[in-house]
Amino acid sequence: xxxxxxxxxxxxxxxxxxxxxxxxxxxxxxxxxxxxxxxxxxxxxxxxxxxxxxxxxxxxxxxxxxxxxxxxxxxxxxxxxxxxxxxxxxxxxxxxxxxxxxxxxxxxxxxxxxxxxxxxxxxxxxxxxxxxxxxxxxxxxxxxxxxxxxxxxxxxxxxxxxxxxxxxxxxxxxxxxxxxxxxxxxxxxxxxxxxxxxxxxxxxxxxxxxxxxxxxxxxxxxxxxxxxxxxxxxxxxxxxxxxxxxxxxxxxxxxxxxxxxxxxxxxxxxxxxxxxxxxxxxxxxxxxxxxxxxxxxxxxxxxxxxxxxxxxxxxxxxxxxxxxxxxxxxxxxxxxxxxxxxxxxxxxxxxxxxxxxxxxxxxxxxxxxxxxxxxxxxxxxxxxxxxxxxxxxxxxxxxxxxxxxxxxxxxxxxxxxxxxxxxxxxxxxxxxxxxxxxxxxxxxxxxxxxxxxxxxxxxxxxxxxxxxxxxxxxxxxxxxxxxxxxxxxxxxxxxxxxxxxxxxxxxxxxxxxxxxxxxxxxxxxxxx
Numbered sequence: 001x002x003x004x005x006x007x008x009x010x011x012x013x014x015x016x017x018x019x020x021x022x023x024x025x026x027x028x029x030x031x032x033x034x035x036x037x038x039x040x041x042x043x044x045x046x047x048x049x050x051x052x053x054x055x056x057x058x059x060x061x062x063x064x065x066x067x068x069x070x071x072x073x074x075x076x077x078x079x080x081x082x083x084x085x086x087x088x089x090x091x092x093x094x095x096x097x098x099x100x101x102x103x104x105x106x107x108x109x110x111x112x113x114x115x116x117x118x119x120x121x122x123x124x125x126x127x128x129x130x131x132x133x134x135x136x137x138x139x140x141x142x143x144x145x146x147x148x149x150x151x152x153x154x155x156x157x158x159x160x161x162x163x164x165x166x167x168x169x170x171x172x173x174x175x176x177x178x179x180x181x182x183x184x185x186x187x188x189x190x191x192x193x194x195x196x197x198x199x200x201x202x203x204x205x206x207x208x209x210x211x212x213x214x215x216x217x218x219x220x221x222x223x224x225x226x227x228x229x230x231x232x233x234x235x236x237x238x239x240x241x242x243x244x245x246x247x248x249x250x251x252x253x254x255x256x257x258x259x260x261x262x263x264x265x266x267x268x269x270x271x272x273x274x275x276x277x278x279x280x281x282x283x284x285x286x287x288x289x290x291x292x293x294x295x296x297x298x299x300x301x302x303x304x305x306x307x308x309x310x311x312x313x314x315x316x317x318x319x320x321x322x323x324x325x326x327x328x329x330x331x332x333x334x335x336x337x338x339x340x341x342x343x344x345x346x347x348x349x350x351x352x353x354x355x356x357x358x359x360x361x362x363x364x365x366x367x368x369x370x371x372x373x374x375x376x377x378x379x380x381x382x383x384x385x386x387x388x389x390x391x392x393x394x395x396x397x398x399x400x401x402x403x404x405x406x407x408x409x410x411x412x413x414x415x416x417x418x419x420x421x422x423x424x425x426x427x428x429x430x431x432x433x434x435x436x437x438x439x440x441x442x443x444x445x446x447x448x449x450x451x452x453x454x455x456x457x458x459x460x461x462x463x464x465x466x467x468x469x470x471x472x473x474x475x476x477x478x479x480x481x482x483x484x485x486x487x488x489x490x491x492x493x494x495x496x497x498x499x500x501x502x503x504x505x506x507x508x509x510x511x512x513x514x515x516x517x518x519x520x521x522x523x524x525x526x527x528x
Contacts, residue, residue: 246354
C-alpha cells in the first residue's frame with residue numbers, strides 16, 4: 001500500500017441523486033470509467049455520460065426485483081483485492097476481475113420510509129443489502145479504495161483528485177472509511193430498532209446511531225468536548241428546528257431547549273396559549289394565558305430570578321406582543337412553532353438571542369426510547385408518555401376538589417412529569433407559583449418551592465405569596481404527612497399525588513384534618 005491511490009474506475013449506486021450528475025461529470029472528465037445500476041445509471045446517461053451497467057460486468061442481469069445485482073465476486077473481488085498482493089492480482093487476472101477504485105453508495109431510504117409510517121412489507125423492501133455490502137468491502141480495503149456514503153463528501157474527493165493528479169491520499173480514504181462504517185452502523189441501528197418495535201419482549205442486543213449535526217464548542221463545562229448527533233426522526237423539536245438568529249447553540253442550550261419544548265408540547269394550542277421557561281433542565285415557570293404574552297408573563301412571575309438567561313418555549317407561533325415582553329430580560333433561546341414578521345423584527349434587535357421555529361409541536365403521546373449511559377453500559381426504557389384524565393383521579397379525602405382546583409391539579413400534574421425528582425409544584429389559576437426540584441427529601445422540595453413563592457411575593461410587592469389558595473402536585477407519593485402539612489402551611493388547598501405509600505392513611509388523615517382535598521393518580525412520574 002502506498003499513500004496515493006489512483007482512481008480509474010468508479011461504481012455509483014445511489015438513492016439520493018443530489019449532486020450525482022455533477023460528480024459523475026467531474027469523474028468522467030478525468031477519464032474515470034463509470035459503472036452503475038438502475039436509476040443511477042439512467043440519471044447519468046440522461047446527462048450524456050457514458051456508463052457501463054454492472055450487469056454487463058458481472059454477466060448476470062439484475063434479478064428478483066433488483067434484490068440481486070451487485071452481490072457478485074466480480075464486484076466484491078474488484079473492491080477487496082489488495083493491489084500489492086501478487087496472489088490477489090493473479091486471482092483478478094484469472095477470473096477477469098477489474099479493480100474498482102471508488103464506491104459511491106448512499107443506501108435505500110429506510111429512515112425516510114420509516115418516518116412516513118410505511119407498512120411492514122414496504123419497510124422490508126427498503127432494507128438495503130447490496131449497498132451496505134459494497135460499502136463495507138470498500139471501507140475494509142481503504143488502503144486502495146475510496147468510499148463515499150454522503151453527498152457532502154463529493155467535493156472533498158474532487159478537490160483531492162485535483163490536488164493529487166487523479167489520486168486520493170490514505171488520510172482521506174481512512175476518514176471516509178470511518179464515515180462509511182458509521183453510516184452502515186446507523187442504518188442497521190434504524191432497521192434493528194424498528195424491528196424491535198415490531199416484536200414482543202426486550203431484544204437481546206440494542207444499538208444506537210446518529211449523524212453529526214453540530215460540533216459544539218464544549219460540553220456542560222469548557223474542559224469537556226461535545227457534539228450534537230441527530231437520529232433522523234422527524235419529531236418537531238430542537239433537532240429539527242430552524243434557527244433564525246443568534247450564535248450557535250451550546251450543549252446546555254440544546255439540552256434545556258429540548259426540555260422546554262417537550263414540556264410546552266403537553267399543552268394543546270387549541271386549548272389556549274401556554275409558555276414554559278426552563279433553567280438547567282427544570283421548569284422555573286409554566287403557565288397558560290388568554291394570550292401568548294399573558295402566558296409568558298404569568299410563567300415569568302413564578303420565578304423572575306431564575307428566568308434570567310433561561311430558555312422559553314411556546315405552544316403557539318410567536319407574535320410581536322409576546323416578543324416585546326420577552327426582550328425585557330436576557331434570554332438564551334426562544335423556541336416556538338413559528339414566528340410572525342413583527343416578532344422576527346423585534347428579536348433582530350437582540351443579536352445574542354437565539355430564535356428557533358418548528359413545524360409544529362411534539363406529540364407527547366408518541367412512544368420512544370429514553371437512553372442513559374452508565375459505567376459499562378446503557379439503561380434503556382420507554383419514554384414517560386403517561387398521562388391521566390379527570391376520570392382517572394380518585395378523591396381520597398372528605399372534601400372534594402372544586403372545578404378550579406381540579407383543573408389546576410391536572411395542570412400541576414402535567415408539569416410534575418418534567419421536573420426533576422423529588423418534584424413539588426404549586427399551581428394557581430393555570431400557572432405555576434412555586435417549583436421545588438431535585439431535592440433528596442420531598443419535604444425539602446415542598447419548603448423550597450414555598451420559600452421561592454414568598455421571595456417572589458416580596459419582590460413583586462404582593463401582600464401574600466401566590467401559594468395562598470394554590471394546589472400542589474407531587475411526582476411520587478408523600479412518604480410522611482410532613483410534606484403535606486408544609487404545603488398546607490404555605491396556603492395550598494388541594495393536592496395531587498400517586499398514592500401507594502404504606503402511610504397513605506396517615507397522609508389522608510392529615511389532609512382531612514387540614515381541610516384539604518386530595519386526589520390519587522395511581523401513576524408516578526420520577527425524573528432523575
